[in-house]
Amino acid sequence: MPWKNQGGGPWGSGPKGPWGNGPQPVGPRPPDLEDLLRRGQDRLQQIMPGGYFSGIGITLIVLLIVAFWLLSGFFRVQSEELGVVLRFGKHVRTVDPGLNYHLPYPIETVLLPKALRVSTISIGMTLIDDPARRGRSIRDVPEESLMLTGDENIVDVDFTVLWRIKPNGVGDFLFNIQNPEGTVKAVAESSMREVIGRSQIQPILTGARNVTEQGVQELIQKTLDTYGAGIQISQVQMQKVDPPAQVIDAFRDVQAARANLEQLQNEAQTYANQVVPQARGRAAQIMQAAEGYREQTVAEAKGQSSRFLKVYEEYKKAPDVTRERIYLETMERVLGGSEKLIYDGGQSGQGVVPYLPLSELTTRRPPATGQQTTGGNR
DSSP, X not given: OOGGGSSEETTEESSOBTTBSOOOOOSXXXXXXXXXXXXXXXXXHHHSTTOTTSHHHHHHHHHHHHHHHHHTTEEEEOTTOOEEEEETTEEEEEEOSEEEEOOTTTTEEEEOOOTTSOEEXXXXXXXEEEXXXXXXXXXXXXXXXXXXXXXXXXXXXXXXXXEEEOXXXXXXXXXXXXXXXXXXXXXXXXXXXHHHXXXXXXXXXXXXXXXXXXXXXXXXXXXXXXXXOOEEEEEEEEEXXXXXXXXXXXXXXXXXXXXXXXXXXXXXXXXXXXXXXXXXXXXXXXXXXXXXXXXXXXXXXHHHHHHHHHHHHXXXXXHHHHHHHHHHHHHHHHHTTSOOOOOOOSTTOOSSOOOOOHHHHHHHSOOOTTOOOSSSOO
């Protein structure tokens, strides 16, 4: 019998102690646990025929326990998850999102990694809460972002890595690496430092970002595959590539000067593209004119030599006639375009006399070839 139900005690009747009745509870008294257990046993005896200690009662209790145990094997896989079913700790299968079933614990258990979600890791920068702006702001992490290039210059590189779990590598992801995010971050930082260490600073700051990103992604993937991590690198994005803050103004001046140099080179190349074709065209024109003149001169020389040979052949046949003909043709060419004066040179002549204006007459009608005058010299 409980102490409180005893009729009395060494200090009298009721729940008393050695110092009197003690403090009395204020308000409704809490339910008695023994009364609740007793009422539950009475109801269970009323439900089960023959009492719960009978064979049928025990069977029903066992069946209910087995049913609840079997029903505990149902589980739901969310849209970003894959279900990895383990049988006594060994990976036996992978299930897709939706309602699935596995043998109840402790035979089989299930792990639900976010295998279909693309995760992002930032290196060289971190997000912190900013109460002043009522949001989050980016803070640089110099110990992660400052790197040494191949030409011994320091560059500040902030980049992000997008990664996910390989569909066929969920088991490797769960059992081969202990800290996936830390592993990806460490490998990504190491790979970026290696690629930057093999490169010059100028291409990194200007147009070699795509090449650098591709090289870093391939190196990260190769390293993680060596670890058997079961991780797929989707993309590497370089967010900021700048010199250190102490020398950034000088680097900007150098880049501006290089931009001006490239602009002047482009303008000079444009001018050369305009002038050189024109010069080549003129040179080709002169060459063609010279070629034509050469062909003409050679043809004329060949014609003259051929004519001379033909005249020589005729001269051998009739020297006198040929000589007279050559003389007449020569005098025709010589005197054909000269001004002529005709005067009477006989004994009856009186010196200089008025002459016939043949020049005015020839302007209206040219004299006939080989024209001879009478009464004077030819």
